[in-house]
Amino acid sequence: xxxxxxxxxxxxxxxxxxxxxxxxxxxxxxxxxxxxxxxxxxxxxxxxxxxxxxxxxxxxxxxxxxxxxxxxxxxxxxxxxxxxxxxxxxxxxxxxxxxxxxxxxxxxxxxxxxxxxxxxxxxxxxxxxxxxxxxxxxxxxxxxxxxxxxxxxxxxxxxxxxxxxxxxxxxxxxxxxxxxxxxxxxxxxxxxxxxxxxxxxxxxxxxxxxxxxxxxxxxxxxxxxxxxxxxxxxxxxxxxxxxxxxxxxxxxxxxxxxxxxxxxxxxxxxxxxxxxxxxxxxxxxxxxxxxxxxxxxxxxxxxxxxxxxxxxxxxxxxxxxxxxxxxxxxxxxxxxxxxxxxxxxxxxxxxxxxxxxxxxxxxxxxxxxxxxxxxxxxxxxxxxxxxxxxxxxxxxxxxxxxxxxxxxxxxxxxxxxxxxxxxxxxxxxxxxxxxxxxxxxxxxxxxxxxxxxxxxxxxxxxxxxxxxxxxxxxxxxxxxxxxxxxxxxxxxxxxxxxxxxxxxxxxxxxxxxxxxxxxxxxxxxxxxxxxxxxxxxxxxxxxxxxxxxxxxxxxxxxxxxxxxxxxxxxxxxxxxxxxxxxxxxxxxxxxxxxxxxxxxxxxxxxxxxxxxxxxxxxxxxxxxxxxxxxxxxxxxxxxxxxxxxxxxxxxxxxxxxxxxxxxxxxxxxxx
Amino acid sequence: xxxxxxxxxxxxxxxxxxxxxxxxxxxxxxxxxxxxxxxxxxxxxxxxxxxxxxxxxxxxxxxxxxxxxxxxxxxxxxxxxxxxx
Numbered sequence: 069x070x071x072x073x074x075x076x077x078x079x080x081x082x083x084x085x086x087x088x089x090x091x092x093x094x095x096x097x098x099x100x101x102x103x104x105x106x107x108x109x110x111x112x113x114x115x116x117x118x119x120x121x122x123x124x125x126x127x128x129x130x131x132x133x134x135x136x137x138x139x140x141x142x143x144x145x146x147x148x149x150x151x152x153x154x155x156x157x158x159x160x161x162x163x164x165x166x167x168x169x170x171x172x173x174x175x176x177x178x179x180x181x182x183x184x185x186x187x188x189x190x191x192x193x194x195x196x197x198x199x200x201x202x203x204x205x206x207x208x209x210x211x212x213x214x215x216x217x218x219x220x221x222x223x224x225x226x227x228x229x230x231x232x233x234x235x236x237x238x239x240x241x242x243x244x245x246x247x248x249x250x251x252x253x254x255x256x257x258x259x260x261x262x263x264x265x266x267x268x269x270x271x272x273x274x275x276x277x278x279x280x281x282x283x284x285x286x287x288x289x290x291x292x293x294x295x296x297x298x299x300x301x302x303x304x305x306x307x308x309x310x311x312x313x314x315x316x317x318x319x320x321x322x323x324x325x326x327x328x329x330x331x332x333x334x335x336x337x338x339x340x341x342x343x344x345x346x347x348x349x350x351x352x353x354x355x356x357x358x359x360x361x362x363x364x365x366x367x368x369x370x371x372x373x374x375x376x377x378x379x380x381x382x383x384x385x386x387x388x389x390x391x392x393x394x395x396x397x398x399x400x401x402x403x404x405x406x407x408x409x410x411x412x413x414x415x416x417x418x419x420x421x422x423x424x425x426x427x428x429x430x431x432x433x434x435x436x437x438x439x440x441x442x443x444x445x446x447x448x449x450x451x452x453x454x455x456x457x458x459x460x461x462x463x464x465x466x467x468x469x470x471x472x473x474x475x476x477x478x479x480x481x482x483x484x485x486x487x488x489x490x491x492x493x494x495x496x497x498x499x500x501x502x503x504x505x506x507x508x509x510x511x512x513x514x515x516x517x518x519x520x521x522x523x524x525x526x527x528x529x530x531x532x533x534x535x536x537x538x539x540x541x542x543x544x545x546x547x548x549x550x551x552x553x554x555x556x557x558x559x560x561x562x563x564x565x566x567x568x569x570x571x572x573x574x575x576x577x578x579x580x581x582x583x584x585x586x587x588x589x590x591x592x593x594x595x596x597x598x599x600x601x602x603x604x605x606x607x608x609x610x611x612x613x614x615x616x617x618x619x620x621x622x623x624x625x626x627x628x629x630x631x632x633x634x635x636x637x638x639x640x641x642x643x644x645x646x647x648x649x650x651x652x653x654x655x656x657x658x659x660x661x662x663x664x665x666x667x668x669x670x671x672x673x674x675x676x677x678x679x680x681x682x683x684x685x686x687x688x689x690x691x692x693x694x695x696x697x698x699x700x701x702x703x704x705x706x707x708x709x710x711x712x713x714x715x716x717x718x719x720x721x722x723x724x725x726x727x728x729x730x731x732x733x734x735x736x737x738x739x
Numbered sequence: 740x741x742x743x744x745x746x747x748x749x750x751x752x753x754x755x756x757x758x759x760x761x762x763x764x765x766x767x768x769x770x771x772x773x774x775x776x777x778x779x780x781x782x783x784x785x786x787x788x789x790x791x792x793x794x795x796x797x798x799x800x801x802x803x804x805x806x807x808x809x810x811x812x813x814x815x816x817x818x819x820x821x822x823x824x
Contacts, residue, residue, distance in 0.1 A: 142794035146768045149799045153764045156806045157757050161813075275796055279785025292786025310791055312777055319773055345824050347814050354806035361799045368795040728750050729822040 071542050075214045078546035079553060083229055085248050086557075090233030090241040098586050101238030101593055102169040102569050104342040108243055113348075114355025116246035117339040119253065119554070120562035121148075121330075121356070122363060123199070124206025127253060127555035132527030134371030135378070138309045142368070143319055147326025149357060149364050154331040154631075156353030160340040162638045162727045164349035169341060170566075171334040171630060172574040178637040180720050181645040182579060187652050189570045191629045192334045196563045196570075197603070198622040199335075203563070204608025206556035213417060213532065214549035220609055226557060227605040234561040235594050235601075239342060242561045249554035254362055256551020259544055260535040261366045264373050267538060269293050274369030284387050297376050300386050304379070305435035305507050309372060315688050325695035329623035332631030335566035346730035374530040377537050381408065382433035382522065392508040396430040410536035419526035425518040436520040438505050439512070442498040443519060449494040453487040460484065469495070564604065568597035621663050624691075628655030628698025636706055638728070641721050643706055646713045651706030659698035663691045749820040756812055760805050768798040 095101040108116070126148070134141045166174050172192060176185030204223055211222025233241050258274075265277035268284060282289045282296040289296065298308040313319045330336065339356070340349045380386045385394025399422075402411045414420040422431050453468055460481065465473040469492055474484035502513040512518075532552065535544040572593035577584050584592065629652045636643040636651070643651075664670065666680040678684040680691065689697065715721075726732070771779065776790025784792040793801075817823035 139791060139794065142772065142791075145795055146772055146798050149802055150764065150768050153760070153802050153805055157760055157809055276785070278795070279787045279792060281786065294786045294791075310787070313773070316773060320769055323769065323773065347810070347817070347824065350810035350813055351807070354803065354810055357799075357803055357806060361803060365796050365799055725746070728753070729746060730817055730824050731822045732824070 069542075071545060072216060074542045075546045075549050078543065079215065079550045082248075082252055082550045082554065086229065086245045087232055089244045089248055090237040093237050093241045093244045095236075095238035095240045095590075098169075098573075098589050098593070100240045101590055102341070102565075102573065103338075104238075104240040104243045106342055106344055108342045108344075110343055110348040110352040111355050112247055113243070113339060113343050113352045114357075115250045115359050116243045117336065117352070117356035118359030118363075119246035119250035119558040120339060121336055121360060121559070122253065122555055123559035124203055124210075124552065124556040126363065126367075127257065128206060128210075128528050128531050128552055131367045131370040131374060132530035134368055135375040135530050136525075136527050138307060139311060140313045140319060141371075143323040143326065145364055145368060147323045148330055149360060150323070151327040151330025152353050152357040152360070154327060155336070155340070156350055158635055159331060159337060159631075159638070160349040160353050161346045161730065163337060163634070164340050164343065165346050165727045165730060166723075167341075169338070170569045170573050171337055171634070172570060173578070174637065175633055175648070176574070176578065178720065178723060179633075179643075179645040179648040180717065181649065184633075184645055184648050184652070185574055185578060187649060187656075188630065188633070189574050191625055191652070191656065192570050193567060195333065195622040195625055196335060196567045197600075197607070200560055200563045200567075200600070200604040201607045203556045203560040204604050207553060207560070208608060209528075210532070210549060210552040210556065214546070223605060223608050226553070226560075227601055227608075230557055230560050230564065231598065231601050234564055235597050238593070239338075239565055242558075242565055243342060245561070246558045249558040250359060252547075252554040253551040253558075254359070256547045256554075257363050257370075257531075258366060260538060260540055260548065261370050261373075263540055263544075264377070264534065264538045265369060268373050268376065274366045274373075278369040278372055287388075289388070293376075294372070297372055300376065300379050300383075300391055303386075303391050303508055304383070304433065305505070307435075309375070315682065318682075318685075318688050318690055318693050321689055321693035321696045325623060325627045325693050328631045328699055329627040329695055332626035332629070332634070334570075334626075334630065335562045337630075337634075338566055338569070339562075370531065370534065374534060374537070378525070378530075379433065381411075381537070382431060390508075396432045398430050399424060400429070407539055410533050413536070414529050414533055417529075419524070419529045421522075421524035423521055423523045425521050426516060428516065431521045432515075432517050433522045434507050434512075434517070434520055436505070436512070439498070439501050439519050442494070442501045446491070446494040446498045449487070449491040453484070453491050456484055456487055560604070564597050564600050567600045568593050571596040571600075621660065624659040624663060624695035624698060625656060627695030628659040628702055632699050632702040632706070636703065638724070641724050642715060643710045644713055644716045647706040647708075647710030650709045651702040654705040655698040655702035658701050659694055662686075662694045662698075666691045746820070746822070749816065749822060752816055752820075753813065756809060756816070760809050763801065764805060767793055767801040772798050 097105070099105050130144060133144065163174060168174060168177070172185045172188035175188040176182060204226065207226030208219040208223035211217055211225060212219040215222065233245050237245065261274045262272050265274040266272045268282065269277035269280040270283035270286060270288070271277040271280045278293060280293055282291050282293045291299075294310055298310055301308055340352060343349050343352050379391070382397050383391035383394065384397060385391055402408050411420065415422065424431065426432075450468065457465065457473070460476060462476070467473060469488065471480070474481055474488045476484070499513065502518070503511050505512045507515065532548060535548055572589055576592050577589055632655060633648050633652050636648065665677045666684070668675040682688060682690070771790055772794035773790075776788070776794070779790050780788050782789040784797070814823070
């Protein structure tokens with residue numbers, strides 16, 4: 069059976085499973101639609117939360133990010149798991165005791181204000197829509213690679229599947245489907261990781277392999293795996309993987325932003341409304357982290373091993389010795405060696421580009437960062453001269469630096485000669501840089517290299533190409549495709565539910581039509597979810613060019629608005645409606661403005677005030693890390709404003725008192 | 740709900756457990772994983788230094804233990820104060 073048929077069978081079977089579950093678990097009431105009737109066992113709820121939380125970013129991107137990022141990327145690992153501690157200790161049990169359906173609903177009641185509720189709805193919708201775009205893209209890309217359809221077609225198929233089970237099943241259908249999706253995605257992630265760990269380190273547990281010894285193909289080498297990775301990277305001029313961060317403050321703030329952002333994401337929080345009891349909400353966060361940890365403790369191993377595998381593919385001698393003792397990989401090997409056929413497949417997608425710059429038939433992979441600025445300058449100077457010559461009506465020149473190249477009607481043209489002088493200088497600077505850059509004790513110029521010939525390697529291909537790199541059987545490749553889709557679809561469904569609940573429950577029922585019947589509200593929820601799917605599909609087809617930046621905004625907002633307001637609502641009697649609204653707005657505006665300063669106002673290209681480089685950041689704090697500062701400002705301003713305005717009314721103080729004790733949580737109550 | 744005094748004592752005990760847990764949470768991730776890492780380079784866990792290991796794996800295990808211990812202690816506290824469901 070060929071790979072395509074196998075992919076189709078495995079992915080098709082997983083979809084039949086999801087839709088079957090959705091039909092079995094159809095929602096009949098609003099309680100079932102928003103909170104699965106609060107009848108979900110904590111272990112199953114934890115598994116569903118895991119699938120909900122682990123998106124295409126966790127499944128596809130994170131290991132690649134680690135592979136090419138080094139130690140500093142541990143911020144993602146700590147940040148995206150440490151948030152669950154905050155959820156379990158500070159939010160989940162109390163919100164479950166509160167016993168309603170949505171995050172804005174809590175904000176509205178605790179701060180006795182529809183304005184506060186609507187501000188929370190706006191934050192929620194901005195965050196969730198941002199996230200959904202990424203998931204829809206992930207679905208499209210995975211489909212296009214593995215099912216060999218166009219990205220757009222893949223997106224339509226994905227949207228149809230989500231529509232089928234999310235609109236029908238609501239939280240109940242989504243929860244049980246997510247349990248199945250979790251199983252698919254964790255198998256798809258672990259199986260290749262185990263094989264690769266076994267192959268590189270002699271330990272079948274990837275978590276042990278990363279700190280184990282380097283044993284390629286079962287032969288002991290006498291060095292640890294990380295030491296081997298560091299030495300290969302150093303040889304090729306890269307920063308070592310384990311090198312410490314150069315900006316400790318920024319790393320701390322970034323990790324904290326991810327943690328409190330995680331704890332403030334509404335689609336994650338609303339999962340804790342679905343368990344029967346307060347005690348279950350506490351344990352549920354733990355179970356969620358158990359299932360998340362199964363992937364997150366493996367990801368660093370997958371990333372580091374992929375980096376080493378990739379590097380030794382480029383420099384075969386590095387497997388057992390020094391990379392530069394042997395030759396770089398020959399281009400012809402990609403065609404002849406079946407173990408390297410994955411390079412061709414990924415080159416076709418454009419996500420991996422290799423260019424033989426010096427024309428020696430081999431691909432030299434090394435760190436050419438010091439060459440990039442002079443190479444760019446030389447390129448720009450060449451273009452300026454060529455353009456000026458074309459404008460002057462001159463034919464193409466064989467040698468741009470020859471005197472006749474700037475001659476018009478036999479006489480040298482001053483303007484052209486000036487451009488030529490600049491080009492000569494730029495080329496000389498590049499040659500100097502090539503002579504000065506040392507790799508393995510010899511300059512790049514002496515080695516006959518021009519630059520790094522792996523001109524593009526998209527970090528997202530690392531996980532998807534893993535089974536091929538490790539030469540695993542076809543069914544594993546198919547399983548990874550199904551796993552990537554499961555990760556993207558489960559997160560998309562959870563987000564769409566959070567959006568539809570915010571619209572139907574908080575906006576329509578909460579503000580416009582409080583007397584809507586349960587049946588009417590259920591219909592409104594389904595219509596708003598369908599609408600959300602259409603919007604998400606449209607944005608997935610026409611993604612704003614700034615998807616990555618918007619994700620930073622989503623986390624920053626969650627950290628600076630939702631998390632502080634929920635925490636103050638639970639841990640303080642005194643914070644009142646004025647404090648909460650001012651706090652949320654301060655957090656929102658401060659965080660958004662800081663991000664816009666570096667990424668452009670409302671992400672419009674060209675409107676950034678400062679270039680987004682470390683030298684320009686205030687106190688070295690990157691726009692990605694600013695959520696922590698926004699949260700701190702939220703807390704401070706809410707406290708200050710509350711202390712000069714009237715205390716909350718008695719019934720609100722009683723509400724705070726009541727959510728602090730588990731007794732009497734009971735079933736969900738509609739109001 | 741029991742009377743106000745005992746519910747205040749319950750809340751104070753709850754906050755104490757939270758603060759202790761958060762201190763551990765902070766020390767293992769931000770402390771060992773990031774801030775203290777340069778000072779602890781000499782201590783190794785397998786082929787990695789202890790800070791590296793905490794940053795990429797160790798802190799997750801600590802987080803897990805923290806949540807379950809917290810849940811267990813809170814359930815015991817609920818019973819002690821008679822506020823369990």
